[in-house]
Amino acid sequence: MSTFLRPDRDAVALAASGLLGGLLLWRLGLHTQGGHPFSAPWITLLPLTVMAAAELLRRNAPRTALTVGALALVADQFTRGSLATALMFTDVMYAAVLYGTPAAARRLPVATLLITVASTIGFLAWFRQPEALLIGLVIGLVSFVPALTGVSVRSHRTAADSARLAAAQTARLAEMDRRQAVTAERARMARELHDMVANHLSAVAIHSTAALSIDDRETSRGALKVIRENSVEGLAEMRRLIGLLREGGEDEAPAAAPTLAALDSLVGQTNVNGASGGLVCTLEDAREPGAEALPTPVELAAYRIVQESLTNALKHAAPGPVVVRLGRAGELLTVEVTSAFGSRAGPTAPGSGAGLVGMRERVALLGGIFGAGAEPGRDGTMIWRVRAELPVREREVRS
Known part of the structure; x- marks a missing residue:
């Protein structure tokens, strides 16, 4: 009921203008018809x-406004008539279609x-004069x-609403x-930061712990040498990553990603870092x-998997062999790293679990x-195995 009592500003303005205009026409004696x-x-x-x-209800209650307006227009035909009444009815009809229900529209x-066609035919039949067409024209207008x-x-x-909705959905x-x-x-x-730096920092942590805990000059010198080498290499890796993140020029060539051809160097570095812990990497x-060259994403992923597996072996593996195996079976590249599973004496480095993730x-x-986990080895001892099967076709690589 509140919608009937609170018309909007446009409705009030139209109703007031129509009423004042009608009063002015009435005062001047201007009417649309006579003899009624x-x-x-x-x-x-x-x-x-x-x-x-009825104009006051044009938006809040368009059906009611149209009904009242139609009755008022019919009643106006039995008086001298007012042009303002007819003009306001056109707005009420317009509002009934614009603001009414979809069925009404x-x-x-x-x-x-x-109604226009029927009225025109009816008045032509009644008056039998061409002027009756004008009545039908007025009704249509x-x-x-x-x-x-x-x-x-x-x-x-x-x-427009659909376009705005589509634009909002597109923006979302x-x-x-x-x-x-x-x-x-x-x-x-x-992932890149972890894989690039974790190996070097793990070696630094293990050998610095050994240097602090073992009171032997040669052991300390060897540990410090490994620490220095890994610190320099880790710093170089960090600089390379920072260089990748910076916005370079259009002519600047991107830094080369590591490939499986560099695994020999990675294995050799692991042997140096893990010698004090009894690790022998092959x-x-x-x-x-x-064989055909591997796609760059596959090559990089395989290298990082080996790198992280060797880092984990350096931090957690028991003394013994660490074996890196590469194989190609059809359209799959297999990467496998095994190491002895169990506790070991000497310094270790803490792990966060981010490597496996x-x-x-x-x-x-x-x-x-x-897949990654502990399982029995061939000689009955427990080993830790990391295995990955990677599709080698570019079309299978998902971005």
Whole structure:
């Protein structure tokens, strides 16, 4: 009920303008017709006032406004008539289509068209004069044309609302894509930083602990030498990563990613770093010589998996062999790293668990299979095995 009592500003302005305009026409004695049953001039003000009241309901209650307005327009035909009443009815009809229900918006143009045609035919049959066409034209201008205009405006508004909704949805999807891209890039940076630096820092931590805990000059010198080498290499890796993150020029060539060809150097470095812990690392490459080059993402992922596995062996493996195996089975590259599983004496480095998470993420991005865990070895001892199967076809690599 509150919607009937609180019309909007436009409705109030239209109602007031129509009422004042009608009063001015009435005061000047300007009427649309004459010779009707209720020919007293003041009676014309009654339909005018009712139509102005209907204007107040044009938006909040368009169906009620149209019903009241139609009755007022019919009543106006039995008086001298007011142009203001007819003009306000056109706005009420327009508002009924624009603000009414979708069903009303579909039916009113058809109904007013039928009324216009039927009225024109009826008046032609009654008066039998061509002037009867003018009556049908007036009826069409008062009813059908405003309804048709309301349909057009409503269609444009609906299209505009749909466009705004589509734009908002596009903006939301773009924001989601941006956040996902930022999250993926942060995860990639975290993996690269962990894989590049963890190996060197683990060696530094283990050998610095050995240097502090073992009171032997030669042992301390050897440990300090390893610490220095890993510190320099770790710093170089950090600088390379920072260089990748900085915004370079268009002509600046990107830094080369590590490949499986560098595994010999990685294994040799592990032997140096793990000598004090009794680790002996070997590389077994069972791939056929001259095989086709691997896609860069696959090559980088395989290298990082080996690197992180050797870092974990350096931190946690018991004394014994550490074996890196590479193989090619059809469209899959297999990477496997095994090491002795168990406790060991001497210094160790703490682990955060991020290494296994990073390896699993790398393999998942390529659509491969990853597994890691302890299992019995061939000689009955327990070993820790890391195994990854990576698709080698570029089309299978997922970004």
